[in-house]
Amino acid sequence: MLARFAPALTIAILIGPVFAGLAGVLAPAFGYLPALGRSELSLDPWRALFSTPGLTQSIAVSLFIGFGSTAISLAFVILVAAAGEGTRAFALVRRLLSPLLAVPHVAVAIGLAFVIAPSGLVFRIWGGWLGGPQIPPDILIVNDPYGLSVIAALALKEIPFLFLMVLAAKPQADVERSMMLARSMGYGRVAGWLKAVWPRIYAQIRLPVLAVLAYGLSVVDVALVLGPNTPPTLPVQILKWINDPDLSLRFQASAAAVLQIGLVAIAIAVWIALEKIAGRAGRRWIEGGRRRWFERSAPIAASVVSGLYGTAAVLAATALLLWSIARGWRYPDPTPSSYTLENWTRESPRAAELVTNSLLIGLTAAVIALVLTILSLENETRRGERRRGWQGLELLYVPLVAPQISFLLGLQILSIWLGVDESFAAVVFAHLVFVLPYVFLSISDPWRAVDPRYRHVALGLGVSENKALLTTRLPMLLPAVLSALALGLAVSIGQYLATVLIAGARWPTITTEAVTLASGGDRRIIAVYAVLQMLLPFVAFWLALAAPRLAFRNRRGMGVS
Amino acid sequence: MTETGHDQSPSSGLWLDGVDVKLGVATLVSADAHVAPGEILTVMGPSGSGKTSLLGYVAGILAPEFTATGAVWLDGARIDGLAPEKRRVGLLFQDPLLFPHLSVGGNLAFGLSSAIKGRAARHAAVEAALEDAGLAGFASRDPATLSGGQKARVALLRVLLSDPRALLLDEAFSKLDTQLRQQFRAYVFDQARARGLPVLMVTHDPQDAEAAGGRVIEVRNGHAPD
Numbered sequence: 001m002l003a004r005f006a007p008a009l010t011i012a013i014l015i016g017p018v019f020a021g022l023a024g025v026l027a028p029a030f031g032y033l034p035a036l037g038r039s040e041l042s043l044d045p046w047r048a049l050f051s052t053p054g055l056t057q058s059i060a061v062s063l064f065i066g067f068g069s070t071a072i073s074l075a076f077v078i079l080v081a082a083a084g085e086g087t088r089a090f091a092l093v094r095r096l097l098s099p100l101l102a103v104p105h106v107a108v109a110i111g112l113a114f115v116i117a118p119s120g121l122v123f124r125i126w127g128g129w130l131g132g133p134q135i136p137p138d139i140l141i142v143n144d145p146y147g148l149s150v151i152a153a154l155a156l157k158e159i160p161f162l163f164l165m166v167l168a169a170k171p172q173a174d175v176e177r178s179m180m181l182a183r184s185m186g187y188g189r190v191a192g193w194l195k196a197v198w199p200r201i202y203a204q205i206r207l208p209v210l211a212v213l214a215y216g217l218s219v220v221d222v223a224l225v226l227g228p229n230t231p232p233t234l235p236v237q238i239l240k241w242i243n244d245p246d247l248s249l250r251f252q253a254s255a256a257a258v259l260q261i262g263l264v265a266i267a268i269a270v271w272i273a274l275e276k277i278a279g280r281a282g283r284r285w286i287e288g289g290r291r292r293w294f295e296r297s298a299p300i301a302a303s304v305v306s307g308l309y310g311t312a313a314v315l316a317a318t319a320l321l322l323w324s325i326a327r328g329w330r331y332p333d334p335t336p337s338s339y340t341l342e343n344w345t346r347e348s349p350r351a352a353e354l355v356t357n358s359l360l361i362g363l364t365a366a367v368i369a370l371v372l373t374i375l376s377l378e379n380e381t382r383r384g385e386r387r388r389g390w391q392g393l394e395l396l397y398v399p400l401v402a403p404q405i406s407f408l409l410g411l412q413i414l415s416i417w418l419g420v421d422e423s424f425a426a427v428v429f430a431h432l433v434f435v436l437p438y439v440f441l442s443i444s445d446p447w448r449a450v451d452p453r454y455r456h457v458a459l460g461l462g463v464s465e466n467k468a469l470l471t472t473r474l475p476m477l478l479p480a481v482l483s484a485l486a487l488g489l490a491v492s493i494g495q496y497l498a499t500v501l502i503a504g505a506r507w508p509t510i511t512t513e514a515v516t517l518a519s520g521g522d523r524r525i526i527a528v529y530a531v532l533q534m535l536l537p538f539v540a541f542w543l544a545l546a547a548p549r550l551a552f553r554n555r556r557g558m559g560v561s
Numbered sequence: 562m563t564e565t566g567h568d569q570s571p572s573s574g575l576w577l578d579g580v581d582v583k584l585g586v587a588t589l590v591s592a593d594a595h596v597a598p599g600e601i602l603t604v605m606g607p608s609g610s611g612k613t614s615l616l617g618y619v620a621g622i623l624a625p626e627f628t629a630t631g632a633v634w635l636d637g638a639r640i641d642g643l644a645p646e647k648r649r650v651g652l653l654f655q656d657p658l659l660f661p662h663l664s665v666g667g668n669l670a671f672g673l674s675s676a677i678k679g680r681a682a683r684h685a686a687v688e689a690a691l692e693d694a695g696l697a698g699f700a701s702r703d704p705a706t707l708s709g710g711q712k713a714r715v716a717l718l719r720v721l722l723s724d725p726r727a728l729l730l731d732e733a734f735s736k737l738d739t740q741l742r743q744q745f746r747a748y749v750f751d752q753a754r755a756r757g758l759p760v761l762m763v764t765h766d767p768q769d770a771e772a773a774g775g776r777v778i779e780v781r782n783g784h785a786p787d
Contacts, residue, residue, distance in 0.1 A: 384625045453654050456622045459645035460652040461672045461723040471671065475662040556705035557661025
């Protein structure tokens with residue numbers, strides 16, 4: 001019975017809050033907010049917005065970050081996927097993706113800052129080991145005015161995401177046979193992949209690419225840590241107005257939130273136009289019949305950029321770990337001069353509270369998302385519907401493409417109006433909007449891959465539908481169910497905006513704390529929270545891998561041992 | 562080949578009463594036949610002719626793109642409106658489809674009728690079934706470690722333990738190699754006859770039909786003249 005209503009409920013949770021939130025900012029954007037004593041429509045918020053000094057620059061840098069991070073991530077993924085197809089290294093990359101994806105944006109941003117800042121690990125290694133200057137260079141790397149460091153941090157996070165999407169799209173692109181065909185006609189590996197495989201993969205990963213673009217345009221947490229200050233990016237500017245004690249600034253914040261929606265819409269339109277142009281040029285290139293294209297240099301370039309990526313990731317993780325246990329660390333020493341666990345012990349009471357909050361919110365949201373997802377898929381199974389690939393998945397991208405700052409501000413206004421702001425339920429609900437799509441994406445493919453005849457066998461043996469779900473499909477899918485749960489938890493742990501806007505200061509998490517500390521806190525303490533941010537999802541993923549292995553250690557057919 | 566006595570009264574056995582399975586407007590299979598307990602009715606046709614959809618209709622798992630009309634009676638009761646799990650129709654597919662998360666014994670206990678109660682009794686029933694099938698001591702084995710023939714036998718045992726009143730075979734022997742196929746086929750038919758189960762077998766292999774020795778419905782060009 002429940003299963004029948006699950007799909008409708010899932011869709012409502014995916015798009016309801018987004019549209020409610022967007023509606024929630026529209027009224028105040030035109031001066032209507034009875035809670036603040038204004039009930040006549042006016043264009044004043046817009047006049048105030050457009051007279052903000054530096055607004056054009058805010059917009060420009062936001063656009064630059066959005067397009068820059070998307071273009072770099074996509075180029076990286078194309079290069080490495082094309083050059084790496086069918087190689088051993090590629091299989092290794094595949095295994096590293098999930099843990100990389102689980103690290104929250106804020107931890108990545110802080111880790112990167114610890115590496116590339118003038119007093120960061122790179123200049124310490126240069127000065128300490130390689131004979132470089134003995135004082136930090138006087139250059140603005142972190143918080144640079146062009147948002148280059150934001151782009152770098154976003155690329156570190158988006159590359160594994162896009163890579164995973166490419167891998168998920170491959171089965172439907174018939175890669176092996178297409179490559180065999182192309183190579184039998186004399187195409188090189190790189191040219192063959194780009195011409196015979198990539199267009200089909202791109203058609204399937206368009207929505208994730210648009211989500212990456214929209215995310216980069218609207219990102220707040222990474223920009224708070226690494227982004228420019230005068231002026232900040234538009235989304236950060238909006239958050240500043242929201243948090244300002246002067247409540248009248250909320251009107252121009254709302255107007256700016258509507259402007260942000262417009263920016264995302266225009267950027268998506270531009271991207272689609274670019275797709276068309278690239279598609280036409282690409283077809284001409286494909287039909288040109290050239291058999292070889294950078295066949296020798298592309299693999300070298302792929303190795304170089306992969307190495308760069310790996311180095312950045314390892315350095316960032318190392319910097320975080322070292323700072324979290326450092327007592328003294330003079331410049332330009334590449335390693336601390338003395339170590340201590342005091343950073344951890346001193347922070348442990350506060351950290352315990354924040355970890356508890358993160359886990360409470362995350363597990364609740366992940367479990368709700370999982371139950372809804374499974375009931376929706378179960379409904380599909382029972383009705384005998386067969387879906388493949390991306391069918392019916394478009395709605396999942398609504399919360400991922402809509403600018404968070406805009407609809408979350410609307411939701412905040414609505415939740416204050418309803419009197420539910422700062423409640424646990426409201427925070428979980430806000431997290432659920434972002435957790436649900438990832439949980440659904442993660443479990444739908446394995447679910448739909450289960451042979452429907454297992455259900456027929458069970459029913460034929462006289463077992464009821466519900467019992468068949470509990471005793472056959474769920475245990476058979478235990479690895480997928482647990483990874484979806486871990487992913488949901490990881491997504492929730494990483495949420496910054498959904499937590500601060502809906503919970504205010506009532507439900508601080510390790511992520512909100514890390515962002516707060518990142519602007520001027522003690523590096524040792526910042527590192528403690530960033531390491532916790534990395535650690536919690538890792539532990540969750542490890543448990544998700546280990547539990548089925550233990551439960552099914554004598555079941556080779558489960559593919560876990 | 563001896564057959565148990567044909568009992569033409571619809572109060573026992575499987576009776577397909579004017580069953581038509583259609584895809585859109587095209588009739589794929591028509592069947593109007595009574596299968597007595599212990600009798601094997603073969604539905605023969607090339608793959609893709611939709612003959613499997615007849616089994617789907619009888620078992621209650623017809624894919625939504627098909628439509629079907631006609632009545633299905635089993636031991637005197639009409640079953641075509643019942644939920645699939647209420648029909649007591651055992652299914653055997655070309656793949657054994659043993660649940661990978663359960664042991665061999667767990668798979669059999671999953672199938673074992675709930676009429677047998679108590680841990681010890683159920684355990685004993687599973688052990689006895691394994692022993693009869695020449696698989697004594699296999700209960701704790703991982704199904705993935707079994708040979709093809711062993712898996713097929715466990716799949717059959719699982720169906721039989723559920724105490725079905727009819728057996729539907731969907732190309733059940735097509736993935737086994739020749740020698741194994743003959744053995745397993747004989748084993749399935751013997752078991753069905755010994756238990757007096759009406760059997761509806763869908764196959765593309767004339768040898769299956771020959772071995773069954775019963776009536777044959779031919780499906781050609783998506784239509785079965787009876």
